[in-house]
Amino acid sequence: MSTVNERTASVDVATGNHGSLRHQNITSILRLIYRDRPISRVELSRITGLNKATVSSLVSELLESGCVRSIGENQSERAGRREVLIDIDPQKTSAVSMEIGIGNISVIAADFAGETISRSDVTFDLNLTAGRVISKAARMANDAAAEAESLNGKVAGISIAVPGAVDIETGNVLFAPNLGWRDVPILERLKAKISHPVLVDNEASLAALGEHFFGxxxxxxxxxxxxxxxxxxxxxxxxxxxxxxxxxxxxxxxxxxxxxxxxxxxxxxxxxxxxxxxxxxxxxxxxxxxxxxxxxxxxxxxxxxxxxxxxxxxxxxxxxxxxxxxxxxxxxxxxxxxxxxxxxxxxxxxxxxxxxxxxxxxxxxxxxxxxxxxxxxxxxxxSFGPDAALKGGVARVIRSFLRTPAI
Ligand SMILES: [Zn+2]
Structure with missing residues (x-):
């Protein structure tokens, strides 16, 4: 594994012949396209240090998968040569992000660029048990996922933000004092009701991620x-x-x-x-x-x-x-x-x-x-005021997809 320089601190490029290394390189190229979009093959080659033929072959594979698309030529090319730019395709992949608040649940679906395509908000009685709230959240998440797939592309995952400390390994809410929850295995219960990949996280951590990723x-x-x-x-x-x-x-x-x-x-x-x-x-x-x-x-x-x-x-x-x-x-x-x-x-x-x-x-x-x-x-x-955690949930789903794209 070699690490490339310049603005690529988070993008490692693998070298070798093994298939999994090729997959790692595809993942690196996809992450770069997402971060620096739109971008030419020449620029991808320059940043990663991979030769142009390898980059072209990896980009072709991404184009075939539908994650990315060509969006025309770079008009300001300094060398005088025009180059086709590659961008992500926002409409091929969707993310669903939910926030369980103090007596309210909000859920959005977003396209692959993070733009909101649908939204729903409901309130709930704080006397409801954790189980009832989780069932309600699961129904809303499934509805939002179905809507996202009818409006946009395949749902890559569903993020649930909660106002409390979360054990990120088990997905258990350790404590959420404003909901009166302690040791609630929320991820396990949601997984039983939702067929898409689900992740659970603390709302403030997700808000920080939302501002870092999009804001x-x-x-x-x-x-x-x-x-x-x-x-x-x-x-x-x-x-x-x-x-x-x-x-x-x-x-x-x-x-x-x-x-x-x-x-x-x-x-x-x-x-x-x-x-x-x-x-x-x-x-x-x-x-x-x-x-x-x-x-x-x-x-x-x-x-x-x-x-x-x-x-x-x-x-x-x-x-x-x-x-x-x-x-x-x-x-x-x-x-x-x-x-x-x-x-x-x-x-x-x-x-x-x-x-x-x-x-x-x-x-x-x-x-x-x-x-x-x-x-x-x-x-x-x-940037996102009260929606920062929802945006962060979208960011977490997209980041997981970029790390392990289904290609
Ligand atoms: Zn205190």
Whole structure:
């Protein structure tokens, strides 16, 4: 196995005569076409180091399989020669992605380029047993898969995001406190009801992957995704992949202690980061500064009020956001020191305040640089808002397909 250079750190090219090596090379070429699409055979040869005849033969096989297609000529060819460009065929392969939320289930089907082609959302009673919720999810997944195959190509897999820690080997939900689930063998139960390949993952990890694969941190190797809302959580992309830790709880950033003996947290500890920088902290500071808001109990109404107030430059809105921006920045700064990411993506419900929060957080981070060596990673708003985990599920299905295409 030889590893090629340039922008190909994640693409290994195998050399040798064995059939499986040929399959590995086809997989590498397909992944490159997906990543750098559209791309010419000459460019594929240059990046992989494989000779042009080998690349042409591998591309022919991919064209026959229907995964990729020719899309005409490269008009800006510098050598003056026009070359046929190869692209993926979005309509030959589909992915289904579902998110089980707190009392709601959303499912989308997407084409091979990741574009959504259908969507469905339902609510469920939080008193339902895990078994009933899983049965409902399986029915929705099967319906979405059938629809995807009638609108687009064959379904490569179905991803299910859950709001809890997942054992990625067994597919068991270890705990999902907001659903009241503990040790639920969700993958095993879904596999019994769904004929397509199924995978289960944590929603914040998938959201990080969605932003890395399609969105605000596309293609970056090290990404910190922060989801800020009722709590604080997130996901880490390390070397281009989800970092899960040894027991699947990596990303539970909100429960890092930032104030020993501080406010009690839902996890049972005190002084967790999320107690200082979540929605409740923002709302209570806004109500303190704007007594008229004391009687507004509706969450989305409060968010709208704070958006209008800060948009108009009113002190109460701005000050309330500053109240959570500083602790948010302090925690992000610690994570920067631990992981040194290239970019930080702010997602979750509080990202609707990104326009205000990001400059505040960035200023604080600048002041916290040490020794002048840390590059002060850029903070950006998430591209997909509440749909980041759904997009991440599509990304996981597509990535699995790219690693082991059925060719
Ligand atoms: Zn906690």
């Amino acid at each position: 605000a941190a596309k293609g970056l190797r090290g990404v910190l995704y922060i989801s800020a809302g009722v709590g604080l959580g997130g996901g880490l992309i390390v070397d281009g992949d989800i970092y899960r830790g040894s027991s699947g709880i990596a990303g539970e950033f909100g429960h890092m202690t930032v104030d020993i003996g501080g406010k009690p947290c839902s996890c049972g500890k005190n002084g967790c980061w999320e107690t200082a920088a979540n929605e409740a902290a923002l709302f209570s500071e806004y109500r303190r500064l704007m007594p008229r808001a004391k009687n507004v109990a509706d969450r989305s109404q409060l968010i709208d009020q704070i958006l209008i107030s800060s948009g108009a430059g009113e002190e109460c809105g701005i000050k309330a956001l500053e109240f959570i921006a500083r602790p948010l920045a302090v925690g992000i700064d610690s994570l920067i020191k631990a992981f040194d990411p290239e970019r930080i993506v702010l997602g979750g419900p509080l990202s609707s305040f990104s326009k205000f929060l990001i400059p505040m957080i960035s200023r604080e981070l600048q002041q916290r640089r040490i020794f002048g060596v840390d590059h002060c990673a850029e903070v950006v708003a998430a």
